[in-house]
Amino acid sequence: MSELRILFAILFAATGAVSAAENPLTAKQILQKMVKAMEVSNYQGTVVFLKNDKLEAMKYFHTSEKNQEQERLVSLNSPQREIIRNSDEVTCLYKLTRQVIVDHRPYEHSFIVDVPKNLDELDTSYQFEVVGEEDVAMMPSYVIAIQPKDDFRYIRKIWIAKAQFLPMKAVVYDLSGAVLEQVVFTEIQVNKQPPSKIVETAGVPTQSGGEGVVTSDSSGQAAFEVMALPLGFKQIFFSRKPLHQSDQPVDHLLLSDGFASVSVYLESKKADTAPDSRIPEGIHSVGAINSLSRSLADSQLTVLGEVPAATVKYISEGVKLRNSAP
Amino acid sequence: MYEETNQNISRLIDGELGHDETIDLLKKIQSDEVIKHKMCRYQAISQALKTDEFYQVRSDFSHKVFQEIQQEPAYFLPQLKPQQPSQVQDKQSKRKLFAVAASTLVAAVLVGQSLRDDSSGNKYQTITAMAVPGQQFPSSSSQPGKLKQPNHQPLNAEFNDYLQAHNSSVYTNGEVLFQPYAKVTAYGQK
Numbered sequence: 373m374s375e376l377r378i379l380f381a382i383l384f385a386a387t388g389a390v391s392a393a394e395n396p397l398t399a400k401q402i403l404q405k406m407v408k409a410m411e412v413s414n415y416q417g418t419v420v421f422l423k424n425d426k427l428e429a430m431k432y433f434h435t436s437e438k439n440q441e442q443e444r445l446v447s448l449n450s451p452q453r454e455i456i457r458n459s460d461e462v463t464c465l466y467k468l469t470r471q472v473i474v475d476h477r478p479y480e481h482s483f484i485v486d487v488p489k490n491l492d493e494l495d496t497s498y499q500f501e502v503v504g505e506e507d508v509a510m511m512p513s514y515v516i517a518i519q520p521k522d523d524f525r526y527i528r529k530i531w532i533a534k535a536q537f538l539p540m541k542a543v544v545y546d547l548s549g550a551v552l553e554q555v556v557f558t559e560i561q562v563n564k565q566p567p568s569k570i571v572e573t574a575g576v577p578t579q580s581g582g583e584g585v586v587t588s589d590s591s592g593q594a595a596f597e598v599m600a601l602p603l604g605f606k607q608i609f610f611s612r613k614p615l616h617q618s619d620q621p622v623d624h625l626l627l628s629d630g631f632a633s634v635s636v637y638l639e640s641k642k643a644d645t646a647p648d649s650r651i652p653e654g655i656h657s658v659g660a661i662n663s664l665s666r667s668l669a670d671s672q673l674t675v676l677g678e679v680p681a682a683t684v685k686y687i688s689e690g691v692k693l694r695n696s697a698p
Numbered sequence: 699m700y701e702e703t704n705q706n707i708s709r710l711i712d713g714e715l716g717h718d719e720t721i722d723l724l725k726k727i728q729s730d731e732v733i734k735h736k737m738c739r740y741q742a743i744s745q746a747l748k749t750d751e752f753y754q755v756r757s758d759f760s761h762k763v764f765q766e767i768q769q770e771p772a773y774f775l776p777q778l779k780p781q782q783p784s785q786v787q788d789k790q791s792k793r794k795l796f797a798v799a800a801s802t803l804v805a806a807v808l809v810g811q812s813l814r815d816d817s818s819g820n821k822y823q824t825i826t827a828m829a830v831p832g833q834q835f836p837s838s839s840s841q842p843g844k845l846k847q848p849n850h851q852p853l854n855a856e857f858n859d860y861l862q863a864h865n866s867s868v869y870t871n872g873e874v875l876f877q878p879y880a881k882v883t884a885y886g887q888k
Contacts (some may be wrong), residue, residue: 423867423870426871428870445869445870465793478867480865483837483866615859615860622863633864635860635864651860674856676860676864
């Protein structure tokens, strides 16, 4: 009887293996597993950022403990700094100048790669495909291509470790296929226990810069409205607060299609601004970021994001001032 | 004065005009409509004398190339050497002029090649072209074998502020020029 059970068990296991081989994971399933793994895993490693022709190597720590998640980056090169993400707050500590910067980022989730939880919402803008398997930092990984369905966004690829479903590498390409920026782990360790204690940043003394700040999920209070957006882009976040070294508020609307984000800024033109510090009108480019600045009545409009120049131009052309004054 | 200009136009079409004289003439053509039309007429006559074919280069050819160059994005990347604004303007205007000169010469070469290669087809054709985005036209002063560097401009303060407000990538970029807008303080190092 027991022999029969063993036989059934072997048959069941073999059927499962054949079934798994016949129905490999889809690109979306792999990405969803990655999103989950990024939330719950404790891991650390060395990560390299290549952006704007600059290479930055950093130590990376991800800690998940009692439903509390923390990301920590420690720079290996100057300027020495430590960047900590606790939930929606990002803190950057500069060791040399002893400067601490605290930013509120409710719409970002990772320094490595930000992938939305609901991938089905992106079907109008992107298609997902497993395009191969490669080793990254000696870890066998799936290669997932995220191909845009129009020319309003960049092409992306993500390498995801087959064993732990953690992102090992992410690359952004322009529409011709040239690499714009990438982030890659050179070594990674996954731990059962948190690699380090969650670092408390709440006790760090900070000056309050929040006076007169307006934040909202909708742009109803903005001095402008965006009449036309490329397919898939949505309004994520609106704020009105001083951005420069003055009290003048700047309206900031963040748009996103899930992967690419675009910011729309509107502020009154300042007569006393030094010419060197103003953004000249027209299209500008820095790495994957394109921006377009132009006058809108007595204000300066700037549309900026990691999207092709045509996208910032399209969004900029759709921005109109509201009738009422800000 | 006009006689000399006429001769120079003729020499330019024949490919006999020197570099400096070409630049002077192209400057004049750019600013003087009469000379521009005269150049077109001379080209037409030259072609008619050499062959039965007639190819007309659109009069706004150079202007279109110039417009495309104007629409090219400027790149905010670290500058190697700080330059005076007047020097930058002078350099930019020279580059634009060289670009226009280069495109005009490219057009002339295209016309010449078409005349040689195409013995059949339409009697009258219009040649037009668009500048390829991102294409760099070599300046006459550049050394052979050396690529011209893109026009890098330093990041300015406003742009930095906007980048920082946009996302957290400024922290991983190692950019130290930006000014924090959120909350800033100094902490005591133990």
